[in-house]
Amino acid sequence: MRYRELRERVLDANLELVRAGLVVLSFGNASATDREAGVLAIKPSGVAYGRLRPKDIVIVGLADGKVLEGSRRPSSDTPTHRVLYEAFPAIGGIVHTHSVCATAWAQARRELPCFGTTHADHFHGPVPVTRHLSPEEIAEDYETNTGRVIAERFATGGLDPLEVPAVLDASHGPFAWGSTVEEALENAVGLEAVAAMAFCTVALDASAPAIPQELLDKHFRRKHGPGAYYGQPG
Amino acid sequence: MRYRELRERVLDANLELVRAGLVVLSFGNASATDREAGVLAIKPSGVAYGRLRPKDIVIVGLADGKVLEGSRRPSSDTPTHRVLYEAFPAIGGIVHTHSVCATAWAQARRELPCFGTTHADHFHGPVPVTRHLSPEEIAEDYETNTGRVIAERFATGGLDPLEVPAVLDASHGPFAWGSTVEEALENAVGLEAVAAMAFCTVALDASAPAIPQELLDKHFRRKHGPGAYYGQPG
Amino acid sequence: MRYRELRERVLDANLELVRAGLVVLSFGNASATDREAGVLAIKPSGVAYGRLRPKDIVIVGLADGKVLEGSRRPSSDTPTHRVLYEAFPAIGGIVHTHSVCATAWAQARRELPCFGTTHADHFHGPVPVTRHLSPEEIAEDYETNTGRVIAERFATGGLDPLEVPAVLDASHGPFAWGSTVEEALENAVGLEAVAAMAFCTVALDASAPAIPQELLDKHFRRKHGPGAYYGQPG
Amino acid sequence: MRYRELRERVLDANLELVRAGLVVLSFGNASATDREAGVLAIKPSGVAYGRLRPKDIVIVGLADGKVLEGSRRPSSDTPTHRVLYEAFPAIGGIVHTHSVCATAWAQARRELPCFGTTHADHFHGPVPVTRHLSPEEIAEDYETNTGRVIAERFATGGLDPLEVPAVLDASHGPFAWGSTVEEALENAVGLEAVAAMAFCTVALDASAPAIPQELLDKHFRRKHGPGAYYGQPG
Numbered sequence: 001m002r003y004r005e006l007r008e009r010v011l012d013a014n015l016e017l018v019r020a021g022l023v024v025l026s027f028g029n030a031s032a033t034d035r036e037a038g039v040l041a042i043k044p045s046g047v048a049y050g051r052l053r054p055k056d057i058v059i060v061g062l063a064d065g066k067v068l069e070g071s072r073r074p075s076s077d078t079p080t081h082r083v084l085y086e087a088f089p090a091i092g093g094i095v096h097t098h099s100v101c102a103t104a105w106a107q108a109r110r111e112l113p114c115f116g117t118t119h120a121d122h123f124h125g126p127v128p129v130t131r132h133l134s135p136e137e138i139a140e141d142y143e144t145n146t147g148r149v150i151a152e153r154f155a156t157g158g159l160d161p162l163e164v165p166a167v168l169d170a171s172h173g174p175f176a177w178g179s180t181v182e183e184a185l186e187n188a189v190g191l192e193a194v195a196a197m198a199f200c201t202v203a204l205d206a207s208a209p210a211i212p213q214e215l216l217d218k219h220f221r222r223k224h225g226p227g228a229y230y231g232q233p234g
Numbered sequence: 235m236r237y238r239e240l241r242e243r244v245l246d247a248n249l250e251l252v253r254a255g256l257v258v259l260s261f262g263n264a265s266a267t268d269r270e271a272g273v274l275a276i277k278p279s280g281v282a283y284g285r286l287r288p289k290d291i292v293i294v295g296l297a298d299g300k301v302l303e304g305s306r307r308p309s310s311d312t313p314t315h316r317v318l319y320e321a322f323p324a325i326g327g328i329v330h331t332h333s334v335c336a337t338a339w340a341q342a343r344r345e346l347p348c349f350g351t352t353h354a355d356h357f358h359g360p361v362p363v364t365r366h367l368s369p370e371e372i373a374e375d376y377e378t379n380t381g382r383v384i385a386e387r388f389a390t391g392g393l394d395p396l397e398v399p400a401v402l403d404a405s406h407g408p409f410a411w412g413s414t415v416e417e418a419l420e421n422a423v424g425l426e427a428v429a430a431m432a433f434c435t436v437a438l439d440a441s442a443p444a445i446p447q448e449l450l451d452k453h454f455r456r457k458h459g460p461g462a463y464y465g466q467p468g
Numbered sequence: 469m470r471y472r473e474l475r476e477r478v479l480d481a482n483l484e485l486v487r488a489g490l491v492v493l494s495f496g497n498a499s500a501t502d503r504e505a506g507v508l509a510i511k512p513s514g515v516a517y518g519r520l521r522p523k524d525i526v527i528v529g530l531a532d533g534k535v536l537e538g539s540r541r542p543s544s545d546t547p548t549h550r551v552l553y554e555a556f557p558a559i560g561g562i563v564h565t566h567s568v569c570a571t572a573w574a575q576a577r578r579e580l581p582c583f584g585t586t587h588a589d590h591f592h593g594p595v596p597v598t599r600h601l602s603p604e605e606i607a608e609d610y611e612t613n614t615g616r617v618i619a620e621r622f623a624t625g626g627l628d629p630l631e632v633p634a635v636l637d638a639s640h641g642p643f644a645w646g647s648t649v650e651e652a653l654e655n656a657v658g659l660e661a662v663a664a665m666a667f668c669t670v671a672l673d674a675s676a677p678a679i680p681q682e683l684l685d686k687h688f689r690r691k692h693g694p695g696a697y698y699g700q701p702g
Numbered sequence: 703m704r705y706r707e708l709r710e711r712v713l714d715a716n717l718e719l720v721r722a723g724l725v726v727l728s729f730g731n732a733s734a735t736d737r738e739a740g741v742l743a744i745k746p747s748g749v750a751y752g753r754l755r756p757k758d759i760v761i762v763g764l765a766d767g768k769v770l771e772g773s774r775r776p777s778s779d780t781p782t783h784r785v786l787y788e789a790f791p792a793i794g795g796i797v798h799t800h801s802v803c804a805t806a807w808a809q810a811r812r813e814l815p816c817f818g819t820t821h822a823d824h825f826h827g828p829v830p831v832t833r834h835l836s837p838e839e840i841a842e843d844y845e846t847n848t849g850r851v852i853a854e855r856f857a858t859g860g861l862d863p864l865e866v867p868a869v870l871d872a873s874h875g876p877f878a879w880g881s882t883v884e885e886a887l888e889n890a891v892g893l894e895a896v897a898a899m900a901f902c903t904v905a906l907d908a909s910a911p912a913i914p915q916e917l918l919d920k921h922f923r924r925k926h927g928p929g930a931y932y933g934q935p936g
Contacts, residue, residue, distance in 0.1 A: 020726070024254070024423055026465075027352070046457075046465030076456060076464045098352045100427065104434030107349040108442050115809040117874045118729070118800045135448045142452055171445045172351045189726055193802065199434055200806030200901055208810050211873045214837045218844055222778060230778045231728075231748030258488070258657055260699075261586070280691075280699030310690060310698045332586045334661065338668030341583040342676050369682045376686055405679045406585045433668055492722070492891055494933075495820070514925075514933030544924060544932045566820045568895065572902030575817040576910050603916045610920055639913045640819045667902055 032181035044072035083147025093181025101195035106168035120219035266415035278306035317381025327415025335429035340402035354453035356424040500649035512540035551615025561649025569663035574636035588687035590658040734883035746774030785849025795883025803897035808870035822921035824892040
C-alpha cells in the first residue's frame with residue numbers, strides 16, 4: 001500500500017471530526033494532498049465513520065480526478081476539493097463539515113463577523129459567504145462548481161486563503177483548509193467554536209461591533225507569519 | 235427464539251437512540267417490520283434502555299396488534315406504529331423520539347423549513363406538522379388516532395413518505411421512518427441535526443428564505459432514487 | 469453500617485446527577501427518606517461527586533435534623549429537604565439541581581408552561597415558581613424557610629405534589645421529588661429536558677399556547693394513577 | 703525535578719479544562735504560584751492538552767518572567783498571569799479559557815449580572831468587563847497590558863479579587879482565579895455555568911432583574927469568609 005502515511009493522516013482527521021462533534025452519520029469529509037505525487041487522499045462516500053480503515057481512504061489524481069488506489073468510491077464532494085487545491089496552491093488539507101452553528105450562519109447567509117480573539121487566532125477577518133450557484137451550475141458539474149464559486153469569492157474579495165482559511169457555502173455549510181490536513185482540522189474546530197460564540201454574541205447584542213482592527217491584527221499575527229511567537233519553535 | 239435478527243436490529247436501533255443523544259430516561263421507541271411474516275418488533279414499554287436485551291423486544295402481529303412473542307408489554311405507542319406500517323406500505327422501520335430541537339418545533343407547531351443541504355440530503359421539502367387530535371380522538375384509541383392523523387397529513391398534503399420520511403406530531407414530538415429501521419434511525423438523527431440548525435438559522439434571520447428549489451432537488455436526488463450517486467454501489 | 473440500602477440508593481441517585489449532566493462541581497443534592505425509621509439519607513456538603521462513597525452519605529433524623537450516622541456534615545440544604553418531607557407526606561425522595569435550563573426559568577421567575585406531551589408525561593400542569601423569601605426569612609433559618617415557601621406555593625395553589633412533582637425556586641433553581649428517590653431523579657431529568665424544549669419553543673413562538681387540556685390529561689394519566697397503562701405491570 | 707507537586711497540580715488543572723468542556727484545541731491555560739519560592743508554573747504555549755506531561759509545565763520567575771525550569775516556551779499569556787499575581791497578592795492560581803458562553807458575554811462587552819444563587823455561590827456581584835486596550839497598549843507588551851487593564855478594572859471598581867474571582871476581558875474571554883489553582887478552576891467552571899444560565903435568562907426576559915441583594919449576600923457568605931457553613935470543616 002502506497003501513500004500509507006497520507007491515508008493514515010486523512011483517516012485520523014476524519015475520525016477527529018466525529019470526536020470533535022462536528023459531524024454525525026456520514027456527514028462531512030477531510031482530505032489531504034501530496035502535490036509532488038499529484039494526488040489527494042479523501043474519505044469514501046457515505047461510509048460510516050466507525051467503519052473507516054486506512055485502506056478505505058481513496059487516492060485520487062489531482063489533475064484528472066481518477067481513482068488511483070482504493071476499491072471505494074471517493075466522497076461525492078471530491079471535485080470540490082480538487083478545485084480548491086488547484087485554486088489555492090498553498091493549501092495541503094481540506095475539511096468539510098455540517099457543524100451546527102457554522103451551518104446555521106451559512107443557511108442564514110450571514111458572513112461570520114470577527115467578534116473576538118478566538119476568531120482572530122484563526123481567521124484574519126470575517127469568514128465570508130459564497131453566492132448561490134445558478135440553476136445551470138447546479139444542473140451540471142455541481143460539485144466542481146461548488147469549488148469554483150468558493151474560489152471566485154476569494155478572488156473577487158481579494159482574500160488570501162491562508163489568512164482566512166474557511167468559507168461558508170450558502171445554504172450548505174462550512175469548508176475549512178490549511179497548509180496541512182491537521183491545520184485544516186484545527187480551523188474547522190475553531191470555526192465551529194467561534195460560530196457558536198458569535199451566535200450567542202448577537203443574541204446578547206444584535207448590533208455588537210466587530211473586534212478593534214489592531215486587536216484582530218495582533219492576535220492573528222502572534223500565531224501566524226514571520227513575527228509569530230505563539231506555540232513552540234518549529 | 236424466532237425473529238432473532240429482527241430483534242437484534244430493533245435492539246441496536248433503540249440503543250443507538252441513547253448514544254445519539256435523542257432520548258433520555260425511557261423516552262421514545264424504535265420498531266421494524268417483517269411484512270412477509272406479518273409482524274413488527276418493538277421496544278417494551280417503560281423499560282430503561284440500559285437494561286434492554288434482545289429477548290425484551292416484543293413481537294406483535296401487524297394486523298391485530300396481539301403480542302406473539304415476549305413476556306413484556308410492548309411500547310404504548312405500538313398502535314401508532316401499526317397504523318403507519320399499514321398507511322405507508324414502503325416503510326420497514328419507525329423511530330419515535332422526544333429529541334429537544336425537533337420537539338420544540340412540534341411544540342411551536344411550526345413546520346420545519348428546508349434551509350440547507352443537510353436537510354435536503356434527508357427530506358425532500360419541509361417536515362410537516364400534524365393537526366391536533368380532537369378530544370374524541372384522544373379519549374378513545376389515542377395511539378391509533380395519532381397514527382391516523384399522521385397518515386391523514388401525508389394524504390391531504392400529497393406527500394410521499396419516502397420523500398419526506400418524518401413528521402412533527404403537534405405538541406408531541408417527531409416520528410421518522412425509512413425502508414429499514416436503520417434508515418429510520420438515520421432520518422431521526424438527521425432530523426434533530428437540521429432542527430437544531432434551523433433553530434439557529436431563524437434566530438440569526440427571522441425571515442430566512444428556504445433553500446432554492448433546484449439545490450433542494452439536487453441534494454435529495456444525489457442520495458435518493460434511480461440517479462443517486464452518493465455512497466457506495468449497493 | 470445500618471441503612472446500607474438507603475445509602476446506596478442515595479449515592480446512586482447523586483452520581484446519576486453527574487452522568488445526566490444536571491450538576492457540575494458540588495452543585496445539587498439527592499436524598500431519600502425511610503419514614504418508618506424516621507430518617508433521611510443525604511449527600512454530604514461540598515464533597516466532590518467523584519469521591520463519594522456509601523459511608524459519606526449522612527443519616528439525619530427527620531424530626532430533629534440531628535446527624536445519626538456519618539462523620540460528614542450533611543448538605544447545607546438538609547433543612548429544606550426535611551420541611552418538604554414533612555409538608556408532602558407522600559414523597560420518598562428529593563433531588564435538587566442547578567441544571568442550566570430549569571435554573572434559567574427560575575431566574576427569569578417564569579413558571580414552566582406545559583407545551584407538550586414530554587412535560588405531560590411527568591407534570592400534570594405548569595411547574596410553578598415560588599415567591600422570593602423576605603429579608604427576614606433569609607436572615608434566619610434560610611434553608612428551612614426555603615422549604616416552607618415551596619410548601620406554601622403548593623398549599624395556596626391547591627397543587628398535589630405527586631401530580632406536579634417539582635418546583636422552580638425563584639432566583640435559585642429546581643427541586644424535584646417523587647414517591648422514591650429514583651422517581652425524584654426521573655422527574656429532575658425530565659424537568660431539565662422539558663425546560664430546554666420550552667426554552668426553544670418560546671424562542672420559535674413567543675406566544676406559543678399550552679398543550680390542549682385533554683392531551684395533557686391523557687398523557688399524565690396513561691403513566692400515573694389507577695388507569696395507567698404505560699410501563700410494565702408492577 | 704523540583705516543583706513536582708506544583709507541576710502536577712497545574713497539569714491536573716489544565717487537563718480538567720478539557721474534561722469540563724471549557725477549552726478545545728490548545729485554547730486557554732492554567733497556572734499556580736509558589737510565592738515563597740518566587741515562581742509560577744504554567745502550561746507551555748500551543749501544546750495539545752492530550753500530550754501534556756508534568757515535565758512540560760514551565761517554571762517561570764514571578765519577578766522577572768525568566769524560564770527557570772523546562773525546555774518548553776511558556777504560554778504566551780504568561781505576562782498576564784504575572785501581572786495578576788502581582789496585583790492580587792491573595793491569589794494562588796489563575797485559569798484562562800475561551801469557554802463559549804463566558805466569551806460571548808465578553809464579546810458583547812456586557813458585564814455578567816448576578817441572576818441567581820449559582821452565581822452568588824461563586825461571585826459576590828456581577829462579573830465585570832474590562833475596557834479595550836488602546837492601540838499603543840496592544841502594540842507593545844500586549845500580554846502585560848492585558849493584565850494591567852484587568853487590575854485597573856478591579857482598582858477603579860473597588861472590587862476585591864477574592865470576592866469577585868473572575869473578569870471578562872473585552873473581545874477576548876474570561877480569566878478566573880482563586881486562592882489556589884483548584885479554586886481558580888472551580889470559579890472558571892462556575893463562571894461558564896452561570897454565563898450559560900444568564901444567557902438563557904435574558905432570552906426568557908430581556909429585563910430580568912438581578913437577584914435580591916440579601917439573597918446574594920446570604921449565598922456568598924454561606925460559602926466564603928468567617929461565617930461560612932457550606933462544605934466540610936477544614
